[in-house]
Amino acid sequence: VQLVETGGGLVQPGGSLRLSCEASGFTFGNYAMSWVRQAPGKGPEWVSGINDGGSITKYADSVKGRFTVTRDNGKNTLYLLMSGLKPEDTALYYCAFDRDRMVTAGQTMYDYRGRGTQVTVSS
Numbered sequence: 001v002q003l004v005e006t007g008g009g010l011v012q013p014g015g016s017l018r019l020s021c022e023a024s025g026f027t028f029g030n031y032a033m034s035w036v037r038q039a040p041g042k043g044p045e046w047v048s049g050i051n052d053g054g055s056i057t058k059y060a061d062s063v064k065g066r067f068t069v070t071r072d073n074g075k076n077t078l079y080l081l082m083s084g085l086k087p088e089d090t091a092l093y094y095c096a097f098d099r100d101r102m103v104t105a106g107q108t109m110y111d112y113r114g115r116g117t118q119v120t121v122s123s
Contacts, residue, residue, distance in 0.1 A: 001025040001112050003095050008117030015085050019117060021078040021095035029053075029073035032103045034110070035080050037091035037119075047093070048080060049103030058105045063089075085121045092116040 007019040021033070034049035048059045048069040057069050066084040071077065078095050094116035098107075 003097075003112065003114030005094055005114045005117040008093060008119045010120045010122065011085055012123050013086060013121055015121070016081070016083040017085065017119060019080040019082065019093055019119075021080075021114060023076045023078065023095075028071075028076040030099075030101070031097050032100055033071060033078045033095055033097050034103060034107065035069060035078075035093060036096050036108055036110075036113070037089075037093045038116075039088075039091040042091075044108040045091070046106050046108050049105065049107075050078070051103055052101040056103065058103050060105075082119070085119075087121050090119060090121050092118050 002024045004022045011017055032051045035047040036044050037047050038044045047063055050057045050069045050071050054071045068081040070079045094114045096110035096113035098111045
């Protein structure tokens with residue numbers, strides 16, 4: 001199993017970024033996927049998740065209305081479109097999953113996760 005996140009960077013407050021998570025080594029379309037973030041000195045925070053088929057999405061209250069999670073099962077890729085970014089969104093963002101078809105909101109521990117991509121929101 002391999003999960004590789006890309007798309008992070010430095011962005012000004014109010015800006016946007018799109019993160020990608022390319023998956024390999026397993027049947028991507030069979031499992032729900034989630035995004036989790038961890039800020040320096042803090043514990044992991046669940047951000048968003050999407051079910052195996054992409055029809056059900058869930059968000060943490062802190063990002064609801066600003067972030068959108070999607071997936072392309074044909075490309076084995078998970079996305080997170082982030083807009084209206086705030087300094088408090090600064091964190092290492094990583095994708096993760098268990099062998100489950102549905103998302104559990106708030107879950108922070110997973111069987112599989114990527115190394116992450118850094119998002120820094122600062123002027």
